[in-house]
Amino acid sequence: MKSPSLKKYIKFNHQPFDFIRKKQFLKIKETVSYAYNNSKFYRRLYDNAKLSPDKIKEFSDFEKLPLVRRKDLHKYNWDIPAVSKDKWIDISTTSGTTARPIYLPWTKKDFLRLAQITYILHGLAGIRKKDLVQITYPLGMGMWIAGLHNWLGLYKKESCSLRFGPGFTESQLHNMEKLRPDVLLGSPSFLFKLGAYAKDRKMQKKIKPRLICVSGENIVNHDFKFNDLGVKLEKVWEGSDIRPVYGASEGPICGVVCNKGQGYHIPAQFFYLEVLDIKTHNIVKPGNRGVLAITVFDAQAFPLIRYVLGDITSSFEGPCQCGWNSLRLGPILGRVDRLLKVKGVLINLEDIRSLVLKNKDVEIAYLEIIKDDNLIDQVVVYISFNNKFDNFNRKRVKDDIKFKIKSKFRINTKIFVKSNEKLLKKVWFTEKNERRRKPVYIFDDRGAGWQNK
Numbered sequence: 351m352k353s354p355s356l357k358k359y360i361k362f363n364h365q366p367f368d369f370i371r372k373k374q375f376l377k378i379k380e381t382v383s384y385a386y387n388n389s390k391f392y393r394r395l396y397d398n399a400k401l402s403p404d405k406i407k408e409f410s411d412f413e414k415l416p417l418v419r420r421k422d423l424h425k426y427n428w429d430i431p432a433v434s435k436d437k438w439i440d441i442s443t444t445s446g447t448t449a450r451p452i453y454l455p456w457t458k459k460d461f462l463r464l465a466q467i468t469y470i471l472h473g474l475a476g477i478r479k480k481d482l483v484q485i486t487y488p489l490g491m492g493m494w495i496a497g498l499h500n501w502l503g504l505y506k507k508e509s510c511s512l513r514f515g516p517g518f519t520e521s522q523l524h525n526m527e528k529l530r531p532d533v534l535l536g537s538p539s540f541l542f543k544l545g546a547y548a549k550d551r552k553m554q555k556k557i558k559p560r561l562i563c564v565s566g567e568n569i570v571n572h573d574f575k576f577n578d579l580g581v582k583l584e585k586v587w588e589g590s591d592i593r594p595v596y597g598a599s600e601g602p603i604c605g606v607v608c609n610k611g612q613g614y615h616i617p618a619q620f621f622y623l624e625v626l627d628i629k630t631h632n633i634v635k636p637g638n639r640g641v642l643a644i645t646v647f648d649a650q651a652f653p654l655i656r657y658v659l660g661d662i663t664s665s666f667e668g669p670c671q672c673g674w675n676s677l678r679l680g681p682i683l684g685r686v687d688r689l690l691k692v693k694g695v696l697i698n699l700e701d702i703r704s705l706v707l708k709n710k711d712v713e714i715a716y717l718e719i720i721k722d723d724n725l726i727d728q729v730v731v732y733i734s735f736n737n738k739f740d741n742f743n744r745k746r747v748k749d750d751i752k753f754k755i756k757s758k759f760r761i762n763t764k765i766f767v768k769s770n771e772k773l774l775k776k777v778w779f780t781e782k783n784e785r786r787r788k789p790v791y792i793f794d795d796r797g798a799g800w801q802n803k
Contacts, residue, residue, distance in 0.1 A: 468503025486536030613678030
């Protein structure tokens with residue numbers, strides 16, 4: 351069987367922008383009608399708002415529909431499905447990094463859809479049919495979707511996948527030395543660790559992949575140039591093409607930066623994107639920051655309409671140099687639930703962590719948000735030092751970090767130093783010692799006080 355041509359699938363996104371929008375509006379009407387007629391949650395939501403599918407005549411009507419949030423998915427998880435259980439062939443969960451997981455059922459039709467989406471994105475990223483692709487996302491653990499939907503895309507492409515999953519660094523390298531994969535898929539933190547391990551053992555040149563696609567953590571700044579994590583990854587895998595991928599379990603929405611580096615390309619025949627003002631929820635102009643909401647087309651089991659993912663980003667209109675005309679996304683600059691209001695000003699906690707990591711002596715950093723004894727939000731920073739660090743300079747580095755945070759963000763922090771091992775365990779494992787799908791670097795623990803630290 352001959353694998354389908356990529357051109358067939360990306361053709362829609364190369365059409366004029368107005369044409370794409372008209373087709374998307376037809377899909378919006380179809381999606382809203384489907385959800386209203388088949389999902390208890392959406393029928394109740396729209397009836398309570400005195401809105402119905404037949405009232406959607408233009409985009410402004412669609413924008414009156416209520417937003418759906420993560421708390422809704424938690425509360426009404428089993429009212430959302432639009433098909434009966436006997437049609438489900440799989441259930442995945444969200445990663446649970448910011449809250450308890452959400453259960454997402456899939457039908458056979460949904461899986462075929464996932465394969466098509468991932469096939470498109472793999473092609474845009476530069477994965478070829480003849481490539482050996484090593485998947486380091488979880489495939490059989492935690493009921494997560496990332497590894498599985500990447501495998502589905504490779505299956506459709508008829509490329510050979512190496513289903514390794516995360517961890518087992520020594521075995522990963524042995525596997526790579528024997529099979530020489532052309533492409534690595536995984537999280538930036540793990541693939542940086544893998545590359546550093548290979549470099550220390552002088553294996554990096556032997557096993558160097560042509561292409562590395564990473565998601566789960568942001569590796570680019572607002573201009574799509576690499577941030578500190580991206581620079582580290584680029585250095586340790588010198589000569590490999592590092593390609594950032596955007597993904598979220600819900601939908602699951604995913605996008606990739608093409609070789610022109612002009613925003614995340616997300617197939618418009620499967621997703622409608624809105625970037626909303628954090629306070630007013632009105633759509634912001636292209637280039638302005640806001641929170642991302644998605645509407646998913648052709649999702650049979652678990653429809654999502656105007657679902658607020660919580661990721662802070664911006665949008666790009668106008669054609670990409672590669673010919674892509676549909677709306678593209680800017681870098682993910684943080685999450686709404688990681689914004690801290692101090693004296694009326696919202697601070698992005700990811701920005702604080704990025705500033706901490708600019709210190710060359712810091713290896714790992716995570717933040718905890720707590721309430722102090724006066725019930726005021728406070729930021730606590732935990733850091734570990736790299737192996738070459740002189741411990742006598744510990745106080746100097748802590749004071750320097752504290753001063754820079756105070757100067758830039760106008761907040762006081764406390765800095766604590768722990769070992770790399772303790773910090774890695776905190777960011778990668780839950781309190782029940784279960785491995786997370788991706789590391790967590792921001793913890794909201796506002797029930798605790800300074801005395802617990």
